[in-house]
Amino acid sequence: MKRRRNRAAREREILEAAERIFGERGYQRTSMDDVAAEVGVSKPLIYQYYGSKDGLFLACLARLRIQLLDTVSDAVLAAPDAEDALYAGFVAWFEFLDDHPQAWSVLIDEGMLGMSPAAGPAAAATDEVRAAFIELITAMVRMNLAPGRTVDEDEIQIIAQSISGATERLAIWRSRIPAPPSPAKVARTLQDLLWQGLHTLRNP
Amino acid sequence: MKRRRNRAAREREILEAAERIFGERGYQRTSMDDVAAEVGVSKPLIYQYYGSKDGLFLACLARLRIQLLDTVSDAVLAAPDAEDALYAGFVAWFEFLDDHPQAWSVLIDEGMLGMSPAAGPAAAATDEVRAAFIELITAMVRMNLAPGRTVDEDEIQIIAQSISGATERLAIWRSRIPAPPSPAKVARTLQDLLWQGLHTLRNP
DNA sequence: AGAAGAACTTACTCCGAGTAAGTTACTCAA
DNA sequence: TTGAGTAACTTACTCGGAGTAAGTTCTTCT
Numbered sequence: 001m002k003r004r005r006n007r008a009a010r011e012r013e014i015l016e017a018a019e020r021i022f023g024e025r026g027y028q029r030t031s032m033d034d035v036a037a038e039v040g041v042s043k044p045l046i047y048q049y050y051g052s053k054d055g056l057f058l059a060c061l062a063r064l065r066i067q068l069l070d071t072v073s074d075a076v077l078a079a080p081d082a083e084d085a086l087y088a089g090f091v092a093w094f095e096f097l098d099d100h101p102q103a104w105s106v107l108i109d110e111g112m113l114g115m116s117p118a119a120g121p122a123a124a125a126t127d128e129v130r131a132a133f134i135e136l137i138t139a140m141v142r143m144n145l146a147p148g149r150t151v152d153e154d155e156i157q158i159i160a161q162s163i164s165g166a167t168e169r170l171a172i173w174r175s176r177i178p179a180p181p182s183p184a185k186v187a188r189t190l191q192d193l194l195w196q197g198l199h200t201l202r203n204p
Numbered sequence: 205m206k207r208r209r210n211r212a213a214r215e216r217e218i219l220e221a222a223e224r225i226f227g228e229r230g231y232q233r234t235s236m237d238d239v240a241a242e243v244g245v246s247k248p249l250i251y252q253y254y255g256s257k258d259g260l261f262l263a264c265l266a267r268l269r270i271q272l273l274d275t276v277s278d279a280v281l282a283a284p285d286a287e288d289a290l291y292a293g294f295v296a297w298f299e300f301l302d303d304h305p306q307a308w309s310v311l312i313d314e315g316m317l318g319m320s321p322a323a324g325p326a327a328a329a330t331d332e333v334r335a336a337f338i339e340l341i342t343a344m345v346r347m348n349l350a351p352g353r354t355v356d357e358d359e360i361q362i363i364a365q366s367i368s369g370a371t372e373r374l375a376i377w378r379s380r381i382p383a384p385p386s387p388a389k390v391a392r393t394l395q396d397l398l399w400q401g402l403h404t405l406r407n408p
Numbered sequence: 409a410g411a412a413g414a415a416c417t418t419a420c421t422c423c424g425a426g427t428a429a430g431t432t433a434c435t436c437a438a
Numbered sequence: 439t440t441g442a443g444t445a446a447c448t449t450a451c452t453c454g455g456a457g458t459a460a461g462t463t464c465t466t467c468t
């Protein structure tokens with residue numbers, strides 16, 4: 001006869017198992033029965049706590065998102081100036097993903113880059129994660145822009161979206177090749193690529 | 205009593221219906237029965253011709269990929285110099301996607317950006333599409349690099365991946381906002397952002 | 409002790425991918 | 439022009455996984 005636990009503890013236990021299994025097999029290949037079996041609990045209990053498969057996945061995503069966003073934000077805020085902030089943000093991003101490979105799997109597996117507009121509630125939450133990053137990037141872009149220049153909102157958005165897309169794709173690329181360049185190397189190349197442009201944007 | 209058609213004609217008919225329905229509802233929300241009903245044929249026939257849902261989706265993707273890649277390649281090759289090639293490629297990319305919204309849906313809905321590493325055969329084919337673009341971008345990056353500078357392979361890859369990611373994310377962003385900036389505007393901003401950096405990359 | 413509610417399970421339904429085994433229309437050789 | 443052979447097509451399933459109805463058992467608190 002198995003010992004019962006209170007709800008909060010069980011939820012945590014389920015979440016940890018889900019994070020691990022989603023990380024290993026991806027969203028599609030993970031069944032709720034798998035998670036239930038891993039925790040040693042029956043499926044309906046998970047439904048009671050998380051509502052649906054999407055709900056469970058979202059809960060995993062939320063945790064990881066907070067960790068990642070905090071890590072990057074902290075690095076950015078700790079930087080002495082605008083140029084360093086951008087670089088530090090890049091480094092923090094790639095290092096976090098190196099250090100949390102399973103987190104990464106969850107984030108990309110139709111969590112972060114499965115940007116499918118019509119692919120269920122998970123996609124919506126994913127957009128929320130990304131929106132937070134875009135906001136952070138937008139702030140940095142503003143700080144980095146040539147002083148005294150007027151640059152319109154569209155341009156800032158275009159740049160922020162580009163940087164977001166670039167870092168996401170780079171992360172995926174790095175995770176799939178045998179000997180990826182170091183976070184510092186990637187961050188520096190990105191920095192070199194963008195720095196000049198950010199300071200010399202023509203007016204519209 | 206329904207008229208039978210030969211295989212090639214039927215395959216084309218199925219492919220067109222699939223492209224439309226996948227475009228409207230996305231991969232997940234489309235069932236093989238839906239497609240079969242749309243064509244007015246039974247499900248096993250589709251399985252006979254395309255093997256699986258992934259197979260059908262892949263076939264759609266292949267067609268679209270060829271169109272998109274051709275369009276962008278043509279624009280790039282027609283440009284008079286390296287700087288224009290990059291710009292022309294960007295414009296062609298965004299214009300194509302504006303003109304083929306349903307194609308676009310298929311491409312991103314875990315087709316192009318549903319980059320899920322473990323999300324089935326479709327993901328693998330998607331990588332193939334992207335690889336072709338990366339190759340094209342790599343060639344352009346080489347042409348655009350500061351003459352006389354030695355830049356290592358890693359750096360070129362990093363830059364190409366960044367540009368690929370940036371354009372993909374920009375495409376998604378544009379498709380989701382009410383009044384997106386014109387292809388020309390986006391292309392020019394990207395060009396301005398990258399041009400300086402490409403020509404002043406430090407050596408490693 | 410025993411009532412009340414939280415934690416948990418059994419035993420389903422339903423839907424969609426994929427398939428086995430057959431049936432019907434077309435075609436071409438005699 | 440007919441019937442053998444084959445390509446086109448269908449009916450009627452299986453199977454697995456998401457989600458649920460209706461309970462049962464443990465725990466706590468008076």
